[in-house]
Amino acid sequence: MARIALPDAPAVVAGHGHAAIVTADGELLLLSAAEAATRLHSLPPPILVHAPATFRRLGLRGMPAFDLLELFAFALPARPAAPTPRGLALMLDFESPAGGLEVEAALLPELAAALLHRLSLGREIAVNRDAAGLAARMGEAGWGWAPFVAAALGRPDAAPSNEALRVWKRLPEWEDTAPLPPPSAHPVGETEARARLASMLGPHAEQRPGQADYAGAAAAAFAPRETRGDPHLVLAEAGTGTGKTLGYLAPASVWAEKNHGSVWISTFTRHLQRQIDTELTHLFPDPTERHKRVVVRKGRENYLCLLNLEDALGAAASGLGPASIIPLGLIARWALVTADGDIQGGDLPGWLAELFGVATVFGLADRRGECIHAACPHWRRCFVEHTIRRARSAQLVVANHALVMTQAAWGGLDDSTVPTRYVFDEGHHVFDAADGAFSAELSGLETAELRRWLLGAEGGRSRARGLQRRIEELVAARPLLEAPLEAALQAARALPAPGWSGRLAIERPDLDGLGTGKPNPTEALLRLIRHQVFARIGGDPRAAPGGEVPYGALECDVFPIGPGVDEAAVRLARAMARIAEPLGTLCERLLARLDEEADDMDGATRNRIEAAARSLNRRALNPLSAWRGMLRALSEPRPDPGGGTRPDHILFLRVQRASDGSRDVDVGLHRHWLDPTIPFAATLVAPAQGLLVTSATLRDSGDADPETAWASAEARVGAPHLPSPAIRAAVASPFDYTTQTRAFIVTDVVTGNIPQLAAAYRALFIAAGGGALGLFTAIRRLRAVHARIAPELEVAGIPLYAQHVDAMGNATLVDIFRTEEESCLLGTDAMRDGVDVPGRALRLVVFEKVPWARPDILHRERRIHLSEGNPKAYDDRIARLRLRQAFGRLIRRATDRGVFVLLDRQTPSRLLSAFPSGVVIRRVGLAEVVRQTREFLCDSLPA
Ligand code: SF4
Numbered sequence: 001m002a003r004i005a006l007p008d009a010p011a012v013v014a015g016h017g018h019a020a021i022v023t024a025d026g027e028l029l030l031l032s033a034a035e036a037a038t039r040l041h042s043l044p045p046p047i048l049v050h051a052p053a054t055f056r057r058l059g060l061r062g063m064p065a066f067d068l069l070e071l072f073a074f075a076l077p078a079r080p081a082a083p084t085p086r087g088l089a090l091m092l093d094f095e096s097p098a099g100g101l102e103v104e105a106a107l108l109p110e111l112a113a114a115l116l117h118r119l120s121l122g123r124e125i126a127v128n129r130d131a132a133g134l135a136a137r138m139g140e141a142g143w144g145w146a147p148f149v150a151a152a153l154g155r156p157d158a159a160p161s162n163e164a165l166r167v168w169k170r171l172p173e174w175e176d177t178a179p180l181p182p183p184s185a186h187p188v189g190e191t192e193a194r195a196r197l198a199s200m201l202g203p204h205a206e207q208r209p210g211q212a213d214y215a216g217a218a219a220a221a222f223a224p225r226e227t228r229g230d231p232h233l234v235l236a237e238a239g240t241g242t243g244k245t246l247g248y249l250a251p252a253s254v255w256a257e258k259n260h261g262s263v264w265i266s267t268f269t270r271h272l273q274r275q276i277d278t279e280l281t282h283l284f285p286d287p288t289e290r291h292k293r294v295v296v297r298k299g300r301e302n303y304l305c306l307l308n309l310e311d312a313l314g315a316a317a318s319g320l321g322p323a324s325i326i327p328l329g330l331i332a333r334w335a336l337v338t339a340d341g342d343i344q345g346g347d348l349p350g351w352l353a354e355l356f357g358v359a360t361v362f363g364l365a366d367r368r369g370e371c372i373h374a375a376c377p378h379w380r381r382c383f384v385e386h387t388i389r390r391a392r393s394a395q396l397v398v399a400n401h402a403l404v405m406t407q408a409a410w411g412g413l414d415d416s417t418v419p420t421r422y423v424f425d426e427g428h429h430v431f432d433a434a435d436g437a438f439s440a441e442l443s444g445l446e447t448a449e450l451r452r453w454l455l456g457a458e459g460g461r462s463r464a465r466g467l468q469r470r471i472e473e474l475v476a477a478r479p480l481l482e483a484p485l486e487a488a489l490q491a492a493r494a495l496p497a498p499g500w501s502g503r504l505a506i507e508r509p510d511l512d513g514l515g516t517g518k519p520n521p522t523e524a525l526l527r528l529i530r531h532q533v534f535a536r537i538g539g540d541p542r543a544a545p546g547g548e549v550p551y552g553a554l555e556c557d558v559f560p561i562g563p564g565v566d567e568a569a570v571r572l573a574r575a576m577a578r579i580a581e582p583l584g585t586l587c588e589r590l591l592a593r594l595d596e597e598a599d600d601m602d603g604a605t606r607n608r609i610e611a612a613a614r615s616l617n618r619r620a621l622n623p624l625s626a627w628r629g630m631l632r633a634l635s636e637p638r639p640d641p642g643g644g645t646r647p648d649h650i651l652f653l654r655v656q657r658a659s660d661g662s663r664d665v666d667v668g669l670h671r672h673w674l675d676p677t678i679p680f681a682a683t684l685v686a687p688a689q690g691l692l693v694t695s696a697t698l699r700d701s702g703d704a705d706p707e708t709a710w711a712s713a714e715a716r717v718g719a720p721h722l723p724s725p726a727i728r729a730a731v732a733s734p735f736d737y738t739t740q741t742r743a744f745i746v747t748d749v750v751t752g753n754i755p756q757l758a759a760a761y762r763a764l765f766i767a768a769g770g771g772a773l774g775l776f777t778a779i780r781r782l783r784a785v786h787a788r789i790a791p792e793l794e795v796a797g798i799p800l801y802a803q804h805v806d807a808m809g810n811a812t813l814v815d816i817f818r819t820e821e822e823s824c825l826l827g828t829d830a831m832r833d834g835v836d837v838p839g840r841a842l843r844l845v846v847f848e849k850v851p852w853a854r855p856d857i858l859h860r861e862r863r864i865h866l867s868e869g870n871p872k873a874y875d876d877r878i879a880r881l882r883l884r885q886a887f888g889r890l891i892r893r894a895t896d897r898g899v900f901v902l903l904d905r906q907t908p909s910r911l912l913s914a915f916p917s918g919v920v921i922r923r924v925g926l927a928e929v930v931r932q933t934r935e936f937l938c939d940s941l942p943a
Pocket of ligand 1: 304305306307308366370371372373374376377378379382383384385
C-alpha cells in the first residue's frame with residue numbers, strides 16, 4: 001500500500017462506563033467514561049466510529065472528530081456497513097478483530113488508511129472526477145478528512161469546487177415510452193410454478209418438498225378471474241424455513257412473463273422490502289436485468305428530491321448552516337451511484353441520518369408534498385419520476401402494505417395505475433396495516449401540516465413554499481382560478497398557527513399566537529379535547545397529583561362529550577368548509593383547462609395540472625372531507641351504548657405526550673374502522689383479479705378446531721367480505737424444533753421488580769455468550785434494564801445495543817446485531833416482527849412479558865364486537881400470534897439452534913400452543929434455565 005497520510009490524532013472507542021484511547025504516539029489508555037471525556041478535551045479531535053453514539057456513551061455533548069463513517073460514505077458511497085469498528089473491518093476485508101475496546105481502538109487508524117487507499121486506487125473512475133474539489137469544499141465547511149482525501153486522490157492542492165455538489169447535472173434523464181396495453185390472463189399451472197422454482201434454486205440446492213408444494217399452491221392466485229368483484233384469494237401459511245419468498249416469486253414471475261403484466265409484492269416494512277429485493281437475485285442474477293424487471297416502490301417521501309437538495313445547497317451557500325455542506329457533499333456522492341435514490345431504507349446508509357440529524361437527511365425528500373412536477377428544472381432527472389416510469393413496465397414491483405392500500409384507495413399513486421395481481425407477504429400484518437391506512441385523525445400535527453402545505457412556512461428559516469408559489473404559473477392572470485385560491489388561503493388561517501402545541505395548555509381561547517386576538521377554531525377544539533382527556537383519565541396513577549407526570553398516549557372516549565366540545569366542532573366544521581369549498585372549485589376549474597385548452601396545451605402543462613389536481617385532492621380535499629365527517633359525528637345523536645349496536649367506526653380522543661412527560665406532542669380526535677378489512681376488501685381486494693396472502697403465522701394454533709383457526713385467519717384479511725371463499729393452503733416448517741430448540745418459562749422472577757428482571761437478562765445473556773435478543777413490552781423497563789446490565793455485559797465481552805437508548809435507528813441496530821455475533825440487542829415490537837438474523841448471531845430470545853394487546857379504547861371495542869362473543873379468546877389469539885412471531889425469529893435455517901425464554905411466570909398454559917409442534921416448554925427456576933441455556937448453546941458451538 002502506498003504511503004497514506006493520516007490525521008495526527010488519537011483513536012477512541014467507548015464502551016458502557018469506560019473507553020479505550022490510543023494516542024497518536026501509540027500509548028493505550030483504558031479509562032472510565034468520565035476520565036476519557038476529560039482527556040479527550042486536551043487531545044486533538046479523535047478518530048472514532050459513529051460520533052453521536054460514542055459521545056453519548058462518554059457523556060459528551062459533541063466535539064470535532066474524524067468519524068470513520070463519514071470517510072466511508074465518501075470513499076464507498078451506497079455501500080452497506082454496520083457502523084462499528086468490527087462492521088467496517090468486515091466490509092474492508094480485515095480479519096474480524098478479536099478482543100476488547102483496546103483492540104478496536106488500535107484498529108481505527110488502519111481502517112482510515114484502508115479507506116484512503118481505496119480512494120487512491122480509484123482516482124480515475126468517473127465518480128471521483130470532481131471528488132478532490134468536493135472534499136476541499138467540504139473542508140471549507142469544517143470537514144476534517146478533507147486534506148487527507150484530497151491527498152489520497154492525488155490532488156492535495158485541489159481548489160474548493162461546487163460542481164460535484166450539483167449532482168443533477170450528471171444524472172441520466174428518463175424517457176417516456178408508450179403506455180403498455182393491459183396484460184393478458186393466462187393461468188400459471190402448478191407444474192410451471194414448480195419448474196420455475198427449481199430453475200431459480202439451481203441443480204445443487206437442498207431439496208425442500210414443502211417449498212415446491214407451496215409454490216404449486218400459490219399458483220392458484222394467478223388463475224383468470226371469472227366474475228367481476230370476485231378475485232381468487234389464496235391464503236397460504238408457510239411454516240418458518242419453507243422458503244416462501246422464492247416459493248411465491250416462482251408463480252408470480254411466470255405470470256408476469258406470460259401475460260406481460262406486473263405483480264405487486266407487498267410486505268410490511270421498508271426493511272423487508274430490501275430483503276425481498278435481495279432474494280430476487282435468484283431470479284435475475286444479472287444486476288442490469290434485475291434493474292429492468294424489478295422495482296422497489298415506496299412512497300415519494302422516501303426519495304431524494306433534487307430540488308430540495310439544490311435549495312439546501314443554496315441555503316448553505318448563503319450562510320444558513322454552512323456546515324451542512326458536509327452531509328450534502330456525502331449525499332451528492334451517493335446520488336451519483338445509488339440504484340434508485342431511495343434515502344430511507346435504500347442504499348443510503350441509515351446511520352448517515354444518525355450522524356447529521358434526521359431533518360438534514362430525510363428533509364431532502366419530498367416529505368410534505370411540495371413537488372412542482374413538470375415545473376421543476378430537475379423533473380427529467382428526478383429519482384421519483386424515474387421510479388414511477390420503471391414501475392410501469394416492471395414485471396415485479398416490491399412495495400409495502402401501507403403504500404398499496406393507499407394506492408388502491410386513491411385509484412393510483414402518481415397516475416391511474418392500479419395492480420390486478422398482488423402477493424401480500426407478512427400477511428398477518430394486513431389487519432394492522434389496513435387499520436392505519438383507513439383511519440383518520442383530526443389532530444394538531446395533521447391540521448398544522450395542512451396549513452403549512454397551503455400557506456408555506458410562516459416565519460422561521462424554513463424554505464417551504466405555499467400552494468400559491470407552487471401553482472402560480474397555472475393560475476396567474478386567470479381570475480377564475482386566482483379568486484378561489486385566494487379565498488382558500490385566507491380561510492386556511494383557521495388551521496393551527498405555528499407554535500400551537502405550546503398554547504393548548506393555556507386556558508385563553510382568545511389567543512391564536514399571532515396577536516390577532518381572534519380565536520383560532522382548530523386550536524379552540526384541540527384545547528377542549530385536551531381538557532376532556534385530562535379530565536377523564538382519572539384512575540391512571542401516572543396522572544395522580546404529586547405523582548409522575550403523564551407521558552405516552554393518553555386516551556379517553558368522545559362520549560359523553562365534554563362541555564363546549566360539540567359547539568367548537570360545529571364552528572370548526574364551518575371553518576373547514578370555507579377552506580374546502582374554494583379548493584374544490586379551484587380543482588374543478590384547473591381540470592376544466594385540460595378540456596378547454598386541449599388543442600394547444602403542451603404536455604408539461606397538462607402534466608402539471610393533473611399533478612396539482614391530484615395533490616389538491618390527496619393533501620387537502622380528502623382529509624378535509626374526513627375531518628368534517630368526524631366533526632359532524634360529534635353532534636349527531638348517539639345510539640344507546642348498552643344496546644349492543646355494532647358501530648362501523650370507533651371515535652376516541654388522544655393526547656400524545658413526550659416519553660419523558662415534558663410536553664404535548666399531539667392532541668386530536670381519532671376515527672378507526674371497527675373492522676378495517678371492510679375498506680381493505682372493498683377498495684383493494686374486490687377490484688383485483690387475484691391475491692396471495694401468506695405468512696408463517698396466519699392461523700392461531702390455539703384453536704383446537706382447524707375450521708375455527710382458518711375462519712379467524714380469513715377474518716383478519718377480509719375474506720368474509722368477498723363472494724367466494726378463500727383457497728386455503730398450509731405447509732409445515734421443515735425444522736426439527738425438538739432438537740434445534742429449548743423453551744422455558746422462568747418461575748421465580750418477579751418481572752415488575754427491575755433489579756430481578758435485569759439480573760435475569762444479565763445471567764441469560766452471559767450464559768449464551770451473546771447473540772441474544774431481549775424483547776420488552778414497555779420502553780421504560782427496557783431502558784432501566786439496559787442501564788443495569790450494559791457495563792457488566794461489556795466486562796464479559798458482550799456489547800449491548802438497545803432501541804430507544806443508542807443514538808441509532810432500528811435498521812442500523814439490526815445490522816450491527818447481525819454482524820457482531822457476540823452482541824446482544826434490546827428492543828420492543830419492531831424487533832419482534834420481521835427481523836431476519838440467521839445463524840449464531842441470534843441464538844437466544846428472552847421475552848419479558850406475555851405480549852398482550854395494548855388495553856386501549858380500540859382494543860376494548862374490537863374485543864367486544866369482533867370476538868364472536870368470546871373476548872378472552874380474542875385476547876389470547878393476539879398474544880399467541882405475537883409469541884409465534886417472536887419464536888419464529890430464533891430458527892431461520894436447518895443448522896440453527898436456539899433458546900426461547902419467557903420471564904413471565906404468570907404465562908397461562910393455554911398460550912403455549914403458540915409454539916410449533918415439537919417444542920417442549922419447561923417451567924423452571926432461573927438458575928436452571930441459565931444452566932440449560934449454557935449447556936445447550938455450548939454444545940452447538942462449532943468445534
Ligand atoms: S420533480 Fe418534484 S420530487 Fe422531483 S426533484 Fe423536482 S420537486 Fe423534487
